[in-house]
Amino acid sequence: MQAGNILHRRGLLNDEQLQQSIKADTSGVLQAAVSLGYIDEQKALEALADEVGLEYVDLRTRDIDLEALKDFPQKLIYRNSLFPIGFSDDSIVVATSDPLDLYPLDEASAATGRNIVPVVAQKEEIARLMNRHLGVGSETIEGMMAAKGESEVELLEQLETDGSELSEMAQEASVVRLVNEILLEAIQSRTSDVHIESQGSGLVVRFRIDGILHTQPTPPEINRFQAAIISRLKIMAHLNIAEKRLPQDGRIKLRVHGREVDIRLSVIPMIHGEGLVMRILDKASMVFELQSLGMSREIYDRFSKIIQLPHGIVLVTGPTGSGKTTTLYSSLLQIRSPETKIITTEDPVEYQLDGINQIQVHPKIGLTFAASLRSILRHDPDVVLVGEIRDLETAENAIQASLTGHLVFSTLHTNDASSAFTRMGDMGVEPFLVAGTVEGVMAQRLLRRLCPHCKEPVEPSKADLPPDFPHDRFNGETLYQPVGCRECRGFGYSGRMGIYELLVTNDAIRQLAQDRASSWNIRREAVNNGMRTLRMDAFDKVIAGHTSVDELLRVTKGDVQ
Numbered sequence: 188m189q190a191g192n193i194l195h196r197r198g199l200l201n202d203e204q205l206q207q208s209i210k211a212d213t214s215g216v217l218q219a220a221v222s223l224g225y226i227d228e229q230k231a232l233e234a235l236a237d238e239v240g241l242e243y244v245d246l247r248t249r250d251i252d253l254e255a256l257k258d259f260p261q262k263l264i265y266r267n268s269l270f271p272i273g274f275s276d277d278s279i280v281v282a283t284s285d286p287l288d289l290y291p292l293d294e295a296s297a298a299t300g301r302n303i304v305p306v307v308a309q310k311e312e313i314a315r316l317m318n319r320h321l322g323v324g325s326e327t328i329e330g331m332m333a334a335k336g337e338s339e340v341e342l343l344e345q346l347e348t349d350g351s352e353l354s355e356m357a358q359e360a361s362v363v364r365l366v367n368e369i370l371l372e373a374i375q376s377r378t379s380d381v382h383i384e385s386q387g388s389g390l391v392v393r394f395r396i397d398g399i400l401h402t403q404p405t406p407p408e409i410n411r412f413q414a415a416i417i418s419r420l421k422i423m424a425h426l427n428i429a430e431k432r433l434p435q436d437g438r439i440k441l442r443v444h445g446r447e448v449d450i451r452l453s454v455i456p457m458i459h460g461e462g463l464v465m466r467i468l469d470k471a472s473m474v475f476e477l478q479s480l481g482m483s484r485e486i487y488d489r490f491s492k493i494i495q496l497p498h499g500i501v502l503v504t505g506p507t508g509s510g511k512t513t514t515l516y517s518s519l520l521q522i523r524s525p526e527t528k529i530i531t532t533e534d535p536v537e538y539q540l541d542g543i544n545q546i547q548v549h550p551k552i553g554l555t556f557a558a559s560l561r562s563i564l565r566h567d568p569d570v571v572l573v574g575e576i577r578d579l580e581t582a583e584n585a586i587q588a589s590l591t592g593h594l595v596f597s598t599l600h601t602n603d604a605s606s607a608f609t610r611m612g613d614m615g616v617e618p619f620l621v622a623g624t625v626e627g628v629m630a631q632r633l634l635r636r637l638c639p640h641c642k643e644p645v646e647p648s649k650a651d652l653p654p655d656f657p658h659d660r661f662n663g664e665t666l667y668q669p670v671g672c673r674e675c676r677g678f679g680y681s682g683r684m685g686i687y688e689l690l691v692t693n694d695a696i697r698q699l700a701q702d703r704a705s706s707w708n709i710r711r712e713a714v715n716n717g718m719r720t721l722r723m724d725a726f727d728k729v730i731a732g733h734t735s736v737d738e739l740l741r742v743t744k745g746d747v748q
Contacts, residue, residue, distance in 0.1 A: 256271055278304045284307070383417070396678070483727065502576075657723070
């Protein structure tokens, strides 16, 4: 109530906002006002700090002296959201998110035998310091098991256990909360994949964020819970926790802060124990709009025409994790209409799309891509999506579908667009069938976007740029490099965008494909016909200031002249 009055008196909350914040008070009027969108947390904390004569600090830019952590009771850190950040003479400088609550500071002074100099910082930043320097899940491992309010992670399916000792251990409140904290941290940090690896030194947790793996600090004590953590995740995915010799795959459905999240879990036995990888599919964060994927206007216009053809095959190629599914889903949603029947066969169905009929393949019972595609054609579709062309049978069925008047979308794992023709030939498909049915091939990769809040201009010398840098198109535009700030969690990049290589099939390309020409010859003909390569598109993104030269070099290789 006191914080609310201060914010009201300083004009940061009006009468109605103050009353609504008091009514919604779950963890304090300040946090309620922030969650309701009435006030920015930083401005509110700056006002409270000024009111009581304390300094407000930005922990993203403040140097942290980890010596201050020694002999500082961890239970005070977790219980009161305090974090020691350094020294001032003989006193310990401690960050707090509640400058009006002096009791925890007095308790810290008594426990350490030193004077405490409080400074004010955002609660989320203090939590990040705790995860970074004490390890994700360390609060649980320290024994702070008592739930605080409603759980932030809610399972959407009933769990079944076998009553074994390992099963009971995995269901203990401490283990449940520890696993929830790992999942919550991953979702909040925009992680696409969580890797939990059993190594000789113990359990290692790594998050893949924007395509790059980052090792998460964890306290050494987490190794004692290794078996329980793995068993808990297997139970959540409805897998057999007693089976430790064979790979297993499962799915977890969660609700996190009101958002539905699907997690695909893969378990593989390793030398030092089972290794887990979780692919996080956050439905609420996905927007399937072709125009928002980073295509240039020229590529977007040409691709939009291809996906509206009455029949033929449209292929999207690239390695795992290059955004192929997003491009295909966005394409389907763009051409979706009440007059068009669209059926997909996928492994797995990653996102459920309204107005589109989706089939989950089950190879173990014979429902393969090829088998499902044969049945799909009896359902009178206009457009068919085949998750991936993996073998000759699937390729032949896809070609047959296109020859009978259907538009077929699918994916291939190739390095560039021109290699799609030779790859299908390698599968055993007759070249004249490939030449006659493939209307276009889109190759793609994902580049990390520079954080707009901290990117800084750079003037590289000619020697710093790759040999194939397009100096003829570079007219003095500013190039940028990553820095790292609070908004991007210190990475220098935030989010990703696509780079694209669209090969539109013409008569010359069809003739080369029918003659079993090499992918290099097909590529040269396509470039002569106006195709822009992945490397060219990436250079455009660098020159436009969207990404850095280092990122371009990480993802693409120079074009063969």
